Amino acid sequence: MLRLPEFNYIQPRTLREATKVLADLAPNAMLVAGGTDVYPKMKRGQFAPRHLVSLRGLRELKGIRQTKDGLWIGAGESLTAVSRHRVIAKRLPALAHAAESVSTPQLRNMGTIGGNVLVDTRCNYYDQTFFWRQAVGFCMKKDGQICLVAPGSEKCLAIASSDTAPVLVSLGADVILVSKQGERRVKLEELYRDDGIDYCAKSQDEVLKGLLIPKEALGLRNVYLKLRRRGSFDFPILGVAATMDLDNQGECRHARVVLTAVASAPKVVAEAATLLQGKKITKELIETVADAAAKISHPLDNADLDYWYRKRMAKVFTLRALAQLAGLELVA
Amino acid sequence: MTRKKTLSVIGKPLRKVDAMAKCAGETVYADDLNLPRTIYAKLLRSPHPHARILGINAARALKLDGVFAVLTGEDLPQKFGIMPSTEDEEALAVDKVRYAGDPVAAVAAASETLAEKALGYIDVEYEVLKPILSIEEALASTEESQRIHTWNRRANVQKAVSLEFGDVEGGFAGSDHIFEGTYFYQGNTHLPMEQYCAVGFYGPDDKLTLWSSTQTPHYLHRALAKVLKLPASRIRVIATPVGGGFGGKSDPFSHEICVAKLSMITRRPVKITLSREETFYVHRGRHPVKMWAKTGVKSDGTIQAMQYKTFLDGGGYSSYGLASVYYTGALQTVTYKVPAYKFEGVRVFTNKPACGPKRGHGTPQPRFAEEIQMDEIAENLDIDPLELRLKQLVEANSVTINGLQISSCGLRECIEKVAERAEWKKKFRKLPFGHGIGFAASAYITGAGLPIYWNNMPHSGVQIKLDRSGGVTIFCGSSDIGQGSDSILVYAIAEEFGIDPADIRVVSADTDLTPVDLGSYSSRGTIMTGNATIQACGKLKPLLLEAASEALEVPADDLEFADGQVRSASLPSRGISFAECVVKAEGKHGTLGATGSYWPPKNPREFKGSGVGPTPAYTFSTAIVELHCDSETGEIKIDKVWIAHDCGKAFNPLLVEGQTEGSVYMALGEALMEEQIFRKNGLHKIPSILEYKSPTTLETPEIETILVETIDPEGPYGAKEAGQGPLLPVVPAVSNAVFDAIGVRIHEIPITPDKILRALEGRLKAVSIPQFEFPAPLKWQPGEGVKVEQKS
């Protein structure tokens, strides 16, 4: 079988200790939470950290609770805990569903929400063993110079593949980042960059402490639709997260659509807000938004199923997500 | 001989003998073996699909502390392969690699990690050659320089066959309608949960023992002797419990030979466990096959003639290919009466992992074509697809145009039952758009009629030993791959001797201890080992009865074996326990043991290639699939599968149902998602269990299994196979159901959502068929008056 390479395992007891160790070892160290992404990648030689700094057992990263600002979710909470939490299951079914759709029960018990929002981008040329990558010729994401999917591309086009990220972005979540220097709070969407290698704007010595979902978001209609071959354990090859708020007259007060697996970062479909807000939702309107969603989707030949198909589904899924939130019947 | 009228064990849903150990995680698989002083092996594999090896230098690897030995091709130059006439494999490539993943060197080291590391210190110089990656490329590459192998006659054609039975031209000329179509059945792999693993130990007694997860210990035994140049008498092969085989563990493999050789050099036990990725490279799975099918029918739908061309993408080596190509033409005639039949098939070499036998071996592909074409004929002639078939089914005790002898046949009952349970009449062509139902039927063999290498010895042998305790031990070469072959032996003895299955021990698949059984392939296990076991019991019974008769003063012909006793049938209270009977019989006759053997009936045909197709008994299966198809996303959801299978007699209905459900599950994977596919540079595209899409239990729909029992004269208690046949009808039934749901025909698998959308928009191209000139056909007619011997 594939074996783990040698590494140092460091288990800090407090968040402060963790940030200190991280600052000291920074370029050669990597954080590990559930390890469901980190360990398999170490076996395949995609990650080769000298030191792993474990976040397991850090109390500061735990807890899911309502505060005066909204809903706090500790980065160290497991996906199982997130999907089963009472408030989340009731008010944020999109998030519960996204968390519940990650991989298998075993991996959801180990995998954390922090690890999920920061999970590596994916590509069929990259998510392979060392033998395979060597045989095909290394690509720039690891060990090589060029992109094998789009040889002309200056940057890596690996796919943003987190299930919870698009939902959290659609809910307007903030993240709390802690380093030796202190704490900062930023919008989650600002954390992402459309670059398959440098996909995350968090600096190396920062720990993601938790997520804050604003109070208003708890009142939004929300949904997450995930495209994949098997309902049992596949990564998304398209994810559509949508939130919406309608007033008593059925006029749209808020609408947001966020896509995943169509680029290297979750993509906000701006037209959802500009076209829908202040209007009564009609089939024609959401079709326009759905077209816009397909337009900004750039799937490539580096994931399961044909890319033209995935692009086409960006439209169908956006249409279905919005129709579902607006309570519209879509008769073909 | 006393023979009980009713069966007390056979037909009962008993627990498998190895079930508890498996559930408790206590089964000792090959990778669980930990012999003292074990060292570990790894194989260096070629990154190139096609290349000449200019040089290999292992000096740097050998210098590493903890590296014990390195092997390269020249250490094991002897070619081998499962079929004696196409031995074209090398344990380690000698001068050429033929697929990306082909092993070129083997290392034994103190740990697996070190062995892996050492691979990086072996320097191989390659001259990269242009890979041949498709059937078309293989057929077009006729130049000597483009050859993958040199032994075969036509460049990159492993085998081309052409057979003609009856008046094909006349049959088509006399037809009112001719239907032609092209089809593609994509290749897929077995995906056993247990990866390949072997442990070799060349002991101080100069004897070699090899433990391996293998379906065919006997053939492996022969290959080891040949390649290692050791007397076979000094080699012992033990098949460990196999964690899933499906045909993928039926060849002798490089890793098995290498650990044996490494142990001969190091004199330490050497273990190798392949990774999941390597398991995809070893492969031997389903051949991708392109097919052209033509059927001529009268206006009432009765078949006048049938013709097939098949093109098999064989991969880099022959493996079972010789049989595979014949199988793509062998069984088309075994469901409906076909008065004239022509078959042409060709298997080509390509620079990909070798294909071989996977559940159904070569027959699911043409069956896919045949059953879709039948559906199209029915549609065109406006006949219900079931009616179309029912009017021309083969019959029991008949001979097909290609000379195959059908004994029992429950096909009609299978069709009727499955239709009734699925409420076919209410649903077919009556469900709303997007919701559909489809049907297909099929036939399969119960064991190959011929062994893989020519010999006149039995195909299966058992030895039974009776103990004074009343315990019985059976020794048999068959290897339990999860299908329950060990259990079959126990049930047969328990039935014959009327004893508790718990009092029976099985020693199986150990070439030192057990008589030869050819292995777990071609669904031969139950019929062959079952018959051999009954025969062995039959030899012991007179001895036991004689002793019991004396002790009880009851005439032997009034005695029966029942309830753990040998007793008077007319006065059941007069009896002695089985153990007491054994003691008495041993006192009288000496140590008690017997052997049993089984030979299949003689091959009814005599022409080149006639060995593929004949079998002791054919099974029949029918399937109805109901599904939903989303016409916007192309996604298919299978609602339910009804499957009827004529198994002859359900030895243990629980096992038969398990095999049937497993077949349905595997068929759905092939129909909907599984693909063994390659990049343009010849590398497997998705060699992982995450990206190679195979359904899980969550994707598996409700399956309703209907067992049809026809009590075959050749089968033990009437039993036929159940492990492979039920896969066949499911795949075409899915395609036929898609047509019923959304009105498009899909002639290729897997039927993926993008293909559905393409088809709905009229953009799905017809399958193209390569150009190839087949040899002139060998014409053959079943001899006048060939009759099936009627047994009762």
Ligand SMILES: Cc1cc2nc3c(=O)[nH]c(=O)nc-3n(C[C@H](O)[C@H](O)[C@H](O)COP(=O)(O)OP(=O)(O)OC[C@H]3O[C@@H](n4cnc5c(N)ncnc54)[C@H](O)[C@@H]3O)c2cc1C
């Ligand atoms: C077979 C399989 C299927 C999968 N399917 C899915 C799927 O369908 N959808 C999906 O989204 N994911 C999937 N995953 C990926 C992964 O399991 C999940 O994303 C999981 O949530 C990762 O969490 P973790 O705690 O295990 O992260 P880890 O593996 O521990 O870490 C992941 C990354 O996040 C960083 N990190 C983790 N926690 C923190 C923190 N608090 N602060 C800063 N950095 C941090 C790590 O350094 C690392 O870079 C799958 C994985 C496997 C092996």
Ligand code: SF4
């Ligand atoms: S997108 Fe290109 S650079 Fe990025 S991982 Fe894939 S092949 Fe490599």
